[in-house]
Amino acid sequence: MSLESSLSIAGLYLHPLKSGASLPVQQALVGDTGLQYDREWMVVDADGEFVSQRELPRMVQIQPELRHSELVLRAPGMLPLHLRLDGAEGEMRVRVWNDAMPAFDMGDLAAQWCRDFLGVKGLRLAAFDSEARRTSEARYSAGVQALNAFSDGFPLLVLSQASLDEFNRRLQAAGHEAVGMERFRPNIVLAGVDTPHGEDQLRRLHIDTDQGPVEIALTKPCPRCPIPDVEPASAQRQPHISDVLRAYRSHERLGGAVAFGMNAVVVQGAGCTLRVGDTVRGSADL
Numbered sequence: 234m235s236l237e238s239s240l241s242i243a244g245l246y247l248h249p250l251k252s253g254a255s256l257p258v259q260q261a262l263v264g265d266t267g268l269q270y271d272r273e274w275m276v277v278d279a280d281g282e283f284v285s286q287r288e289l290p291r292m293v294q295i296q297p298e299l300r301h302s303e304l305v306l307r308a309p310g311m312l313p314l315h316l317r318l319d320g321a322e323g324e325m326r327v328r329v330w331n332d333a334m335p336a337f338d339m340g341d342l343a344a345q346w347c348r349d350f351l352g353v354k355g356l357r358l359a360a361f362d363s364e365a366r367r368t369s370e371a372r373y374s375a376g377v378q379a380l381n382a383f384s385d386g387f388p389l390l391v392l393s394q395a396s397l398d399e400f401n402r403r404l405q406a407a408g409h410e411a412v413g414m415e416r417f418r419p420n421i422v423l424a425g426v427d428t429p430h431g432e433d434q435l436r437r438l439h440i441d442t443d444q445g446p447v448e449i450a451l452t453k454p455c456p457r458c459p460i461p462d463v464e465p466a467s468a469q470r471q472p473h474i475s476d477v478l479r480a481y482r483s484h485e486r487l488g489g490a491v492a493f494g495m496n497a498v499v500v501q502g503a504g505c506t507l508r509v510g511d512t513v514r515g516s517a518d519l
Contacts, residue, residue: 447502
C-alpha cells in the first residue's frame with residue numbers, strides 16, 4: 234500500500250445497544266466517544282455488570298431503530314420498546330470490564346422488556362452518562378484523550394471490504410456460506426484498500442467533510458472474541474467462523490491472538506458528519 238492511499242467509506246454502522254444488532258446508516262455524526270449513538274445503551278445484570286452475546290447470544294436479535302427523539306428496540310415475539318433519547322428514569326453504577334462508571338437507568342418497563350426477551354432475572358437497561366470519563370489505554374490513544382461510551386475499549390473499529398472478501402473466500406473454500414460485515418461489528422468500512430487486511434498498515438484516515446476535517450488514528454489490531462460466531466438471524470453459534478479466523482489471522486502484536494480490523498480513535502473532527510461515499514486519504518506504514 235502506498236504511503237498516501239485514496240480510499241472511500243463503503244459503509245457506516247452504529248450499534249446503539251451494546252451487543253445488539255448492527256444498524257447500517259448512510260451518515261453518522263462524529264462525537265466525543267466515536268460515532269454518536271454507538272454503544273450508548275447497554276444491558277446490565279443485577280450487579281451493574283454488562284452482559285453481551287458472549288453469554289446471551291439472543292442479544293443479536295434485538296434490532297435498534299433511531300428516530301428523531303426515540304430509540305426503538307424490536308425483538309422476535311416482543312412488542313417494540315420505545316425509549317425517549319432523553320428518557321432516563323434514574324441513576325445507577327455500571328461496569329464495562331474493569332471500568333466502573335455512572336450511568337442512567339432507563340426504567341422498569343425497559344428492564345422488564347430485557348428480562349422477558351433474554352430470560353434472565355435482574356437485568357436492567359443502562360444509558361451512557363456523557364459526564365463519565367472513560368478513556369482508552371493511553372499507549373494506544375495516539376496522544377489524545379480517547380473517550381468511550383460502552384464500547385469494549387476503543388471508540389471506533391475500522392475494517393476494509395477487502396478483508397471481509399478474503400475471509401469469505403476462505404469460508405467458502407472450507408465449504409461454508411459467506412457472511413456479512415455485521416458479524417464483525419465495525420463502525421467504518423473502507424473501500425479501495427488494495428490487499429486483504431491492508432488496514433493493519435494504515436495509521437491515519439483523513440476525511441474532509443462539510444463541517445471540517447476529520448482525522449482518525451488506527452492504533453491497535455482488534456483481538457476477536459467468539460461474538461462473530463453468532464449468526465445474526467438465528468442467534469445460533471457457528472464455531473467454524475472462529476476456526477477459519479484462527480487458521481490465518483493470529484497476530485504477533487497480540488501475542489498470537491486472532492485479529493480482524495483495527496481499533497481507532499478520533500484525533501479531530503467532533504461535530505463533523507461522515508457519509509457513505511466520502512473520500513478518505515489513508516496514511517500507511519511503508
